[in-house]
Amino acid sequence: MSVHELKRPPIADTTEWRVDLPKALEQLRHWAQVSPLQPALRHKRHGQWFVWRWIDALRDVERLADGLRQQGFTEASRLALSGAFEPNLLLLALAAQHIGGELLTLPDNLDAEALHKTLWRSRPTHAFVQARQTQQLWLSQGQSLLDFPELLGPVEPAQRPSRWWQRPQLWSEEGTQWQAGLSVLLEQWLTSGHALAFPESPGSASRDRREVAPSGLLLSGERLHLLAAEIESRLAPLGTWRRRLCDWAIAHPEKGLQRLIKNRVRRLLGFHNLHFIWQATRAPDAQPTPAWLSEFKRDIA
Known part of the structure; x- marks a missing residue:
């Protein structure tokens, strides 16, 4: 799982891929306040189910927002997400909204030519890509890679749920x-x-x-x-x-x-x-x- 920082030309056409989340962060804060210890996200990793409580999700979003700021992400930035929906991708999307930047979702099954054209049109300043093959494709486009755990920083591991x-x-x-x-x-x-x-x-x-x-x-x-x-x-x-x-x-x-x-x-x-x-x-x-x-x-x- 990686984040790529891209060079941003002055003009971009993001209409096709843009995601608007006007109330998402407000709603996340609501659930973190009224049901902080209730399960919010679950994901199977290495054969085991793990859970993020609502308070965990909010804290991770805040940490990711700090990590994005350290990588130069601002209100004028554009974050492209590509890959399977799972907790890391959703929380990173909310972190971008926390800062006020623009959010894009790009398919992860594009070939090299289609990816080049899509990046040229959408002009993301940063991108999060999950699949290893897709990462290599982005690397072949000359993009540098940033580590997702580096954005999140040191945190306690997700819990294994019971019942x-x-x-x-x-x-x-x-x-x-x-x-x-x-x-x-x-x-x-x-x-x-x-x-x-x-x-x-x-x-x-x-x-x-x-x-x-x-x-x-x-x-x-x-x-x-x-x-x-x-x-x-x-x-x-x-x-x-x-x-x-x-x-x-x-x-x-x-x-x-x-x-x-x-x-x-x-x-x-x-x-x-x-x-x-x-x-x-x-x-x-x-x-x-x-x-x-x-x-x-x-x-x-």
Whole structure:
């Protein structure tokens, strides 16, 4: 995980990548005051779940803001974020807002030519990039690297939680490829006051999601489509009696036996605590909601 300091030309076009967070820092301070010791963020690292309490999140934002100032970040600066959504990225975004600088999210799947064009247009003064391959790509653009822990400074390690699964929590397995994603995550997280959890990696997302059994999914249209494919792969093949039984249960959930079957399938999928799915219906990438999840979909126009 690295931060890159870029040379800033006088003119930049940031409209496509800019993220506006007018009330995020105010909301974070609210939760740190009223629920300081309650879980705010959870992330699986090296096979273990770790938790940031609301007071921890606020303190980290303040430390990161100090670290950014030491690296020359001011109200006139632009911070580009690229990579998977997880605590470090979110807290750094809030730190940039703390200072008053501009915030951008850039996809982390750009090739060298596309990255060069994007950087030339957006002109970030600083950037945070997570994936090792992406870091090398930025290095190949001639950018220097700054260490994220250096920005944060010496802090106590995140805690390993106990019994945290009993509380309502939101779930994200997205990254900055979802252009509106950071705004959605911060708005839903900071408005609700629920903990926001992240998988260790894209490859472990399905397993980690089943461990968490979240109450809310924050999904782009593309991710919802992938989730539909995952659900399909876990159900019995089409045409078999087991699949007909599942389809019968979803079509007539009002009866006791069907409801029992439906709830059992949801538990196997890790959706037994699910209350809602966020999806923007007017988004260009909107996808149909899988039948097993349609009753939980919360359309945001």
